[in-house]
Amino acid sequence: RKDFFDRARTPKKNKMILKNEPLSMAEAQDYVKNSEVKDAETMSFIKNFVKLKGKDAVAIRGKIKELDLIQLGDSHIVKIIDLMPQTNEELNKILSDVSVSEDDIKKILDIIAEFK
Numbered sequence: 001r002k003d004f005f006d007r008a009r010t011p012k013k014n015k016m017i018l019k020n021e022p023l024s025m026a027e028a029q030d031y032v033k034n035s036e037v038k039d040a041e042t043m044s045f046i047k048n049f050v051k052l053k054g055k056d057a058v059a060i061r062g063k064i065k066e067l068d069l070i071q072l073g074d075s076h077i078v079k080i081i082d083l084m085p086q087t088n089e090e091l092n093k094i095l096s097d098v099s100v101s102e103d104d105i106k107k108i109l110d111i112i113a114e115f116k
Helices: 002-009 025-034 038-048 054-066 073-085 088-094 102-114
Strands: none
Touching: 002 054, 025 038, 025 054, 054 073, 054 102, 073 088, 088 102
């Protein structure tokens, strides 16, 4: 009986979760492709939605982060990368919960246009 309670109190380590950070679908595709456990079902699902290569997604993430917009979190940047908005209206819908200036919106759209 004591052994049961000792095991119940011991936290289990999940070896699958290495980091808890949002990834765009293009980055997730590269991650799954390069991981030890290749999941064909996940890969085929992601391929239906991915518009970019992983290296381009990483480049977009870096350029948006270089703008140093403190109101944009990683989850906002991932949504921008996944949806690749082309107009102010589309970008404003993605960023509806934060306030971003028109100048910054134009800068983000210019970054996205480089990778279209």
